[in-house]
Amino acid sequence: MSFLRRAISAFLVDASSPLFPLAKRYAWSIPVVTLFGFLASGLEGLGIGLLVPLLSVGLPGSGPAETSGGLGFLMRLPLLLDENMRLPAIAAAILSLALLKAGVQGASAVFIAWLDGKLSHEIRAALAHRLLTVGYPFYHENNPARLLAILGTDSWRASDTIRLFFGMIAAIGAVTVFSILLLLVSWQLFLVVAIGSTIIRVLHGSTSGRLKKGSWRFVGANQVLENRMIRVSNEVVRSVRIFGQEGREQRLFDEASEEVRRSSVVVARLSAIFSSLLEVSLAFLFLAALLAAIALEMSVPLLIAFLALLYRMQPHASAIGRARLEIASLWASVEEVEWLLDPAGKPEAPKGALGFGKLEKGIRFSGVSFRFANRESAAPAINDADFEIRPNVATALLGRSGAGKSTIVNLLCRLIEPTQGRILVDGVDLSQIDPVQWRAGLAIAGQDIGLVDGTVAENIAYGAPDATMADIVEAARRADAHDFISALPQSYECLVGNRGLGLSGGQRQRIGIARALVRRPRLLILDEATNAVDAVSEAAIMSLLDEPMTIILISHRESLLALCEDAIVLEQGRVVEWGPLRTLRDKPAVRGALEKQVLEPAT
Numbered sequence: 001m002s003f004l005r006r007a008i009s010a011f012l013v014d015a016s017s018p019l020f021p022l023a024k025r026y027a028w029s030i031p032v033v034t035l036f037g038f039l040a041s042g043l044e045g046l047g048i049g050l051l052v053p054l055l056s057v058g059l060p061g062s063g064p065a066e067t068s069g070g071l072g073f074l075m076r077l078p079l080l081l082d083e084n085m086r087l088p089a090i091a092a093a094i095l096s097l098a099l100l101k102a103g104v105q106g107a108s109a110v111f112i113a114w115l116d117g118k119l120s121h122e123i124r125a126a127l128a129h130r131l132l133t134v135g136y137p138f139y140h141e142n143n144p145a146r147l148l149a150i151l152g153t154d155s156w157r158a159s160d161t162i163r164l165f166f167g168m169i170a171a172i173g174a175v176t177v178f179s180i181l182l183l184l185v186s187w188q189l190f191l192v193v194a195i196g197s198t199i200i201r202v203l204h205g206s207t208s209g210r211l212k213k214g215s216w217r218f219v220g221a222n223q224v225l226e227n228r229m230i231r232v233s234n235e236v237v238r239s240v241r242i243f244g245q246e247g248r249e250q251r252l253f254d255e256a257s258e259e260v261r262r263s264s265v266v267v268a269r270l271s272a273i274f275s276s277l278l279e280v281s282l283a284f285l286f287l288a289a290l291l292a293a294i295a296l297e298m299s300v301p302l303l304i305a306f307l308a309l310l311y312r313m314q315p316h317a318s319a320i321g322r323a324r325l326e327i328a329s330l331w332a333s334v335e336e337v338e339w340l341l342d343p344a345g346k347p348e349a350p351k352g353a354l355g356f357g358k359l360e361k362g363i364r365f366s367g368v369s370f371r372f373a374n375r376e377s378a379a380p381a382i383n384d385a386d387f388e389i390r391p392n393v394a395t396a397l398l399g400r401s402g403a404g405k406s407t408i409v410n411l412l413c414r415l416i417e418p419t420q421g422r423i424l425v426d427g428v429d430l431s432q433i434d435p436v437q438w439r440a441g442l443a444i445a446g447q448d449i450g451l452v453d454g455t456v457a458e459n460i461a462y463g464a465p466d467a468t469m470a471d472i473v474e475a476a477r478r479a480d481a482h483d484f485i486s487a488l489p490q491s492y493e494c495l496v497g498n499r500g501l502g503l504s505g506g507q508r509q510r511i512g513i514a515r516a517l518v519r520r521p522r523l524l525i526l527d528e529a530t531n532a533v534d535a536v537s538e539a540a541i542m543s544l545l546d547e548p549m550t551i552i553l554i555s556h557r558e559s560l561l562a563l564c565e566d567a568i569v570l571e572q573g574r575v576v577e578w579g580p581l582r583t584l585r586d587k588p589a590v591r592g593a594l595e596k597q598v599l600e601p602a603t
């Protein structure tokens, strides 16, 4: 095992790489691929070796049998047969070996393709797992275009590297077998070939550095292009049209695409130059071996066998060289994949082992602060917050845009954790509660909570896979969505695109509310969940606020805010007032916040 570990480390990833556990799981395939390489080239080499007795028997004057070096045992084989049978028997043996070799080579190709597919899939699955489980602040700190480029492009290039690696292993097996056979034919000629190929390796050693540099240029250019792709393929396109920026976006897209083209051409050109140089060097080596053979006055059958072996070894030797070059040209993508898979330096997902049942006493923020990692020098987004959310009542979260309302919501959902202070739920520190159990009792409908592609029913049941059709319809009725859903061509089975494509803003919001309600949450968060609904739907949502449910409401609709029993008022991350709304209503901060929030709807 330690040999395999070293083999993988040396060729592809080192033991500290996050790709290592994956490579280790498939370490068993290295001896299999090597065996295939040995077998195919052994069979081929043996067939070529049989040329010596074939030529000696067929052309009796072509050279003495005693000069057949390490292949002497092959010379003795025909002597076991009747004299008339020797030629056809050797020819039949050569043909059978060629057939067998073709079979082994085919099996090897199929095996490598299977392995390539498996590993590619596992890399993509591991990347998706990392993205789905990494701490949420990771998304604040990283450019989505980079993540998309890693998932969409680099993961494929990384799996190409693995395919090349296994191809290289098979080729190394073949070169080893051919080298042994060459050694058996003539150790002097073998020495010439060995020295020559070492010189070639050293000469080409410097090329991989230049290719790796080219590879990084491609990766960078591709990330910029992904960014441009996002800009022309999502709803930003609306602003592009309205502000008449099509020409500018086209130019930016073209420049990014052109840079990807240029950087890939640079890599391809370098690879082509280096692999042509490799071919030429190998041709020189071939010629040098031929001249050395003539100088050594080898017999014709041996010379033919040596040259045939050398000729057949050459593609495998060039395949190793080419694979090394290609791996160098793809290396930046492997490092990008490694970066994303590596948990080091990335925020961790929330932990906690305590179970959670009902919300009975309420939620208390005690000296809670939160600072964004990328805004270390700025004031905290939430600054020493103290307040309480009472159970079974609706609490309005008031504050101007940027005051910290969404940050409070993210803290409650444990998408982020306080950098200071504690959040107590029924007296228990939220950081001790199992996040899965905690979130099972939460539901949120809001501005950024996008719908997924699927049917309307699937979207409503997204957070409650066990919901029955009756539950779905009931939730839709409560969110005033049932009537418009029933009028859709296939009603609840109507397909909606990603982010609810095909529905109006208000319809999307009502499906979002139904999706939250179907979970029967202990804590319902409505974060600008109603800004696009009309007065009729608003009335339906108003009735929710009367139900004995713990609700947090962020809204710019005064009519809804006014129905809340409690209020928390934020100003620049600080809680300036909190308590029953009726007692706070006349306070200047509350009046100001109400007015501003109503007049300045969040975008």
Ligand SMILES: Nc1ncnc2c1ncn2[C@@H]1O[C@H](COP(=O)(O)OP(=O)(O)OP(=O)(O)O)[C@@H](O)[C@H]1O
Residues within 6 Å of the ligand: 140, 372, 374, 375, 381, 399, 400, 401, 402, 403, 404, 405, 406, 407, 408, 602, 603
């Ligand atoms: N990803 C982020 N990285 C750094 N700072 C952020 C990030 N998101 C928000 N902020 C900052 O945190 C503060 C609070 O933002 P938050 O989104 O909580 O405000 P809000 O009251 O919800 O605003 P709005 O009503 O406009 O949605 C703001 O100063 C904002 O600039």
